[in-house]
Amino acid sequence: MGRPLAVWLTLAVLVALMAWPHQGVAAERVYIDITQPNFVRLPIAVPDLQEADSSTQGLGTLLASVVANDLDLSGLFRVLDPKGFLGPEAAPGVTAAEIRFDRWRRGGAEFLVRGRCARSSTGLRTEFRLYDVVAQRLVVGKIYEGRREDARIMAHRFANEILAALTGEAGMFDTQIAFVQAKDGSKEIFLMDIDGENLKRVTGDGSTALSPAWSPDGRQLAYVSYFEGTPRLYAVDLFSGTRRTLCAYAGLNISPAWRPDGEALAVTLSKDGNPDIYLVDRNGRVLQRLAASWAIDVSPSWSPDGTRLAYVSAETGNPQIYVLDVATGKKERLTYHGKYNTAPSWSPKGDWIAYSGMDKGRNNIYIIRPDGSEIRQLTHGEGDNEAPTWSPDGRMIAFSSTRQGGRSAVWVMLYNGEGVKRLTRLPGEQTLPDWSPRIRR
Structure with missing residues (x-):
C-alpha cells in the first residue's frame, strides 16, 4: 500500500514560529457573521508570494493559488482576479509599512494576503500575513517551516488561520476526502486533499473496495472489501499502513460507521439471516443489534452526540430513512417525500441530515432536519447526485455526480447548494466520498 496519508505525517514538522503583534486584539473581532442570510462574500486579494531567489521559483505562485482556491471554496470570499495585481500596488512589500493600503482599497480589496518564501535548512520557509485593508492593520501572521513538498500543506494551514x-x-x-476509484475492472480506495490534489492510494488489491469511513481521530479508515471473496470489513491505520480484519461473519459485512467516540462502529451484518444493523467494538465483536426489520437495514450515520442513528430501511416497501434512538430502541421514519431515499449523512453540528433521493428518475441531494421538517433540495437533476458527506465544520457537502460526461466524479458544494465545484478529474469513476474529521495532533 506504500505510504498512505503521508501528508499527515509531515504536518508534525510544520511549526508556526511567530505570533504577530496585535494578533490577540484582532482575533477578538469576528469579521464575518456566516449566519446572516444576506451575507455578501468579502473581497480579498491573494497575489503571489515573494520568492527569495531562483531556488523557490514558482512556489510563490503555487502558495498563493492554493490559499486563493481554499478561500473561494469556502463560499465566504470573493477572490479578486490576480490580473489586477500587475500595477504598482503589487510592488514588493510584506510588512504593513511597505504596503500601500489605499491602492489595494481602490482596487476593491477589503483584505489582503501577503507573504514570502525562501529556502531553509528543512527545505522551505514560508511567511504569510493577512491584512485588513480598510483598517490598515495586521489580522494574523504565521511562519511555517518544512519540506519543499509540503508547500501545499503550509498554504492550507494558513487558509485555516484566515477562516479562524x-x-x-x-x-x-487541511482535511481530506476518501473515495472509491473505479477503473479497469477494480475498485480501490483513494484519498485526496479537499481541492482534489495530493492523491494517495489506500488499497491496491485489484478487487472491489467500497464504503470508506473515517474514524473520529482521523487515524483509521474502515471499509468493505471483496478481495478474500466475500464482503468483509477491514480497518487500515493510515499512519502505519497496517490493515486488520474487523468483521468476517458469515454473509454480509458492510456499511461501517464509526461512533463519535471512536470506540465502536455501526455495521450491517447478515450473520443471523437478515441484513440488520449491529453495534460492534473496535475489534469487530458484536455488542448489540441496533436496528432490525424484515427488510434490509443499511447505511448507518451517527448523530454528533452518538445517541441517535440515521439509517436506510425498505421495511415499507421502498428505501426510506429512519432515525433510531439508541438508548430506547425507538425508531421513526424520517423521509416521506419520494419513493427512494438513501445514504443519510448527519451534519457535524447535528442540525441537518443530508441524503440522496430520487426525483423524476434522477438522484438528487437533499437536506432535512432530524425531526423531519424543512426539506431542502440542493441539486436539481444535473445527472445523478449521490452519497453526500459533510465537511467537519458543517458548511460544505461533498458528493458524487454524473453531471459532466455521464461518469461519476466527486464534487463539492456549500450546504445551501451554491458554489458547486468538481474535485476529481481522473480516468474511470469516483464514488462514495467520505470527508475526514479535523485531525487531532
Missing part, C-alpha cells in the same frame, strides 16, 4: 481569524470558527482546508 475572520469567522471565529476553525478552518478545514
Whole structure:
C-alpha cells in the first residue's frame, strides 16, 4: 500500500514560529457573521508570494493559488482576479509599512494576503500575513517551516488561520476526502486533499473496495472489501499502513460507521439471516443489534452526540430513512417525500441530515432536519447526485455526480447548494466520498 496519508505525517514538522503583534486584539473581532442570510462574500486579494531567489521559483505562485482556491471554496470570499495585481500596488512589500493600503482599497480589496518564501535548512520557509485593508492593520501572521513538498500543506494551514481569524470558527482546508476509484475492472480506495490534489492510494488489491469511513481521530479508515471473496470489513491505520480484519461473519459485512467516540462502529451484518444493523467494538465483536426489520437495514450515520442513528430501511416497501434512538430502541421514519431515499449523512453540528433521493428518475441531494421538517433540495437533476458527506465544520457537502460526461466524479458544494465545484478529474469513476474529521495532533 506504500505510504498512505503521508501528508499527515509531515504536518508534525510544520511549526508556526511567530505570533504577530496585535494578533490577540484582532482575533477578538469576528469579521464575518456566516449566519446572516444576506451575507455578501468579502473581497480579498491573494497575489503571489515573494520568492527569495531562483531556488523557490514558482512556489510563490503555487502558495498563493492554493490559499486563493481554499478561500473561494469556502463560499465566504470573493477572490479578486490576480490580473489586477500587475500595477504598482503589487510592488514588493510584506510588512504593513511597505504596503500601500489605499491602492489595494481602490482596487476593491477589503483584505489582503501577503507573504514570502525562501529556502531553509528543512527545505522551505514560508511567511504569510493577512491584512485588513480598510483598517490598515495586521489580522494574523504565521511562519511555517518544512519540506519543499509540503508547500501545499503550509498554504492550507494558513487558509485555516484566515477562516479562524475572520469567522471565529476553525478552518478545514487541511482535511481530506476518501473515495472509491473505479477503473479497469477494480475498485480501490483513494484519498485526496479537499481541492482534489495530493492523491494517495489506500488499497491496491485489484478487487472491489467500497464504503470508506473515517474514524473520529482521523487515524483509521474502515471499509468493505471483496478481495478474500466475500464482503468483509477491514480497518487500515493510515499512519502505519497496517490493515486488520474487523468483521468476517458469515454473509454480509458492510456499511461501517464509526461512533463519535471512536470506540465502536455501526455495521450491517447478515450473520443471523437478515441484513440488520449491529453495534460492534473496535475489534469487530458484536455488542448489540441496533436496528432490525424484515427488510434490509443499511447505511448507518451517527448523530454528533452518538445517541441517535440515521439509517436506510425498505421495511415499507421502498428505501426510506429512519432515525433510531439508541438508548430506547425507538425508531421513526424520517423521509416521506419520494419513493427512494438513501445514504443519510448527519451534519457535524447535528442540525441537518443530508441524503440522496430520487426525483423524476434522477438522484438528487437533499437536506432535512432530524425531526423531519424543512426539506431542502440542493441539486436539481444535473445527472445523478449521490452519497453526500459533510465537511467537519458543517458548511460544505461533498458528493458524487454524473453531471459532466455521464461518469461519476466527486464534487463539492456549500450546504445551501451554491458554489458547486468538481474535485476529481481522473480516468474511470469516483464514488462514495467520505470527508475526514479535523485531525487531532
